[in-house]
Amino acid sequence: MPTIQTTNQLGTALRTARKQLGLTQPQLAxxxxxxxxxxxxxxxxxxxxxxxxxxxxxxxxxxxxxxxxLPDAVPEDAASRAADLCN
Known part of the structure; x- marks a missing residue:
């Protein structure tokens, strides 16, 4: 899986995928x-x-x-309970 850090890299990756699937831009759209x-x-x-x-x-x-x-997401209710425990 490629690491994408710029909009140009994203565009290139999506164009490559589209072409590998044999799709034209209008077909993908x-x-x-x-x-x-x-x-x-x-x-x-x-x-x-x-x-x-x-x-x-x-x-x-x-x-x-x-x-x-990124840190794993914590469900909002669990985060609020953890904050309550700290108070």
């Missing part, structure tokens, strides 16, 4: 429910694309987004 212009901008590394649409594209390509290096 249709499958993801976004416009072709969005796919063009995303693959070009535009830094201001909508995250919701990026997630749709990743899903349409059969991928998933994972975050590494």
């Amino acid at each position: 249709l499958a993801a429910g976004v416009g072709t212009r969005f796919i063009v901008d995303l693959e070009a590394g535009k830094p201001t694309v909508r995250l919701e649409h990026v997630l749709r594209v990743i899903d349409a390509l059969g991928g998933e987004l994972q975050l590494g290096g």
Whole structure:
């Protein structure tokens, strides 16, 4: 799994996946429910694309987004109980 640290790297990774699947930009746009212009901008590394649409594209390509290096998420109710114990 590639490590992605820039919008250009994300665009390149998604373009590579699209091409490996044999999809055109319009076909991917249709499958993801976004416009072709969005796919063009995303693959070009535009830094201001909508995250919701990026997630749709990743899903349409059969991928998933994972975050590494972050602390594990604690359910909100457990976090509030832990805070109460400290007070």
